[in-house]
Amino acid sequence: MIAPVPSSDLLLARRAAAGQADAWDELIDLYGGRFYNLALHFSGSREEAEDLTQEIFLRLYTSLRQYRGDCPLVSWALRLSRNLCIDHYRRARQERHSLRVPEDVLEHLPAGDDVHAETQWREEVAAVHGALAEMPEELAEVVLLRDLQGWSLEEVAASLDMPLGTVKSRLHRARLEVAERVQARFRVRWTERAGAGPALEASPC
Helix, strand or coil, X not given: CCCCCCCHHHHHHHHHHCCCHHHHHHHHHHHHHXXXXXXXXXXXXXXXXXXXXXXXXXXXXXXXXXXXXXCCHHHHHHHHHHHHHHHHHHHXXXXXXXXXXXXXXXXXXXXXXXXHHHHHHHHHHHHHHHHHHXXXXXXXXXXXXXXXXXXXXXXXXXXXXXXXXHHHHHHHHHHHHHHHHHHHHHHHHHHHHHCCCXXXXXXXC
16 A cells, blocks of 8 residues: 655655754745734734744744644644744733733834824724733634734634634624724723814814
């Protein structure tokens, strides 16, 4: 009986686990950006994100021999990185009580041509992060992965190790809660601005 040919993902993992520098460089090229972006959203600062990304790659290197090729390497690697990021996120939520989105996250967002529109968009992003900081972790993390990181529903389900239907249901609940909290935040801000004078009263936004 002919043995099955290992997939390209499995071959890459085996080469990197064996210490081949070119294979490890390929892994960094493939996943480095996604790991860093994920770490930045979960940590909130460039310095922490860089440290967390290094921790992710260290864990990836020490765990590569466990990869068996029964799922795409990207899904396996992102699930591993997600676990580290969630652990960091939970520790940070306990240590930090500020609801203000860190400037490092806002600075990392792409700039637009319309200054007014960009300012409004960044305010909305900050409001979303503030809402997520108040929400239960199981709801906040699906929004972080799906809407802020742009993962597919299948990737989120694989990373969270839960059925696709559960992810869809949880994401629906989370989005409704984010919307309610963001609207409440802007209503408070509009009320405060309206109290500052008639000029702001006519233009609450």
